[in-house]
Amino acid sequence: MQERAPVRIAVLNDYDIVVAGVAAVLRPFSDRVEVVDLAAGGAERIRLDEAELDLVLYDTFGKSQGGALNIAGMTSKRIRVVVFSWNTDPALVAASLEAGAAGYVSKSATADELVSAIERIATGQRVVPDGTDGRDGFDGFNAFGRWPGDEHGLSPREAEVLALICQGLSNEEIGQRAFIGVNTVKTHIRTLYRKINVSSRTQAVVWGHAHGFQPEKD
Template sequence: MSATPIRVAVVNDYELVVMGVAAILTRFPDQVTVVELDSGMNPEAEVDLVLYDSFAQGQGAALDVASLVGQTDAKVVVYSWNTQPELVQQSLDAGASGYVSKSVSGEDLVKQLALICAGDTIVPPDEDCDGAVGRWPGDEHGLSPREAEVLALICQGLSNDDICNRAFLSINTVKTYVRTLYRKIDVDSRTQAVLWGIDHGFRPDRSRVRLDDRAGATEV
């Protein structure tokens, strides 16, 4: 365990997702310090780890580690519901230093971050994961994490086939999520779903917030 708190930047295109992950980490101030929150932007502060939430993001071979770390020596840790071994290996091959499943508790998340920071390579077991960890757009409307991710990708203009590739889901699974999320938000078409999504937090954000214990939060 590190003698001083690990400095972490949390990265995802959706501010709600980033804030949800930060809320988990801030419960462990003796072990982790959340230095920066980035939505649609890359970290600039000096940190030990970049925690990359994969919600509606590029994953696996599409992971751009160099862009995420910028000029720092930070390690990138992928935080994801997708734990297929081939996807995990692609992420490691792309330069990630570790991969943590969203099924873990906050306490275990912090423990795994500490191990990765110390030089261990942590990977999750291959298991289905659709847990309710953190926050995501649409959760207050009853959308599951996976349904919300599919809707976010629809709002980004992706086809069902594109969503399969981005979210590492089968086409039948994507179609099932589309049907269930349509029912939950009471729409009948892709256009209606996009319009609903735009009005309910599914437009990607662009913000950078640096956290300073002395001065509070500073938005850049």
């Protein structure tokens, strides 16, 4: 029986630590999933074609989500894009699929579950989180990969809010980007300020720029 070739994927995010963390978790499964491109550095489009790549794993940390996804701008029509996020709100999942995503995987998944989902999506199956109920699927679970600020005690959600602050977004814009309410944004800001010992947005941005919260750019 001929052994099945691994699914060839690119991991896409603007933060090198996020991309490297996902790739590291997938490395033990290289016989099933081969990471052939680490698309950090502000990459807007995967430059590999169908001969080199089967699927793009789009990590939503600090990135557009849902209906704001620009699937056509990421890759060719024949390469499937999978959204990888801790937010499994049903409306967000549905909007991502409507925007052209081939599947949606929660970051509360284990590495083996992620690999299995990638394999299924690569064969044309549509995969979405089981029991999608709108709860945060990352905070409170063992984190998948790494993110800026984890060594300073920031939760994944707090880290993303800080990343979006460093991108110059308002609280309302952060809520829209992260698909959470403005009051929730304010709560995360209060807790992350306390953890990094700052008291203003300007101080938070200065701290963030010194601790890896600026997206990598080409």
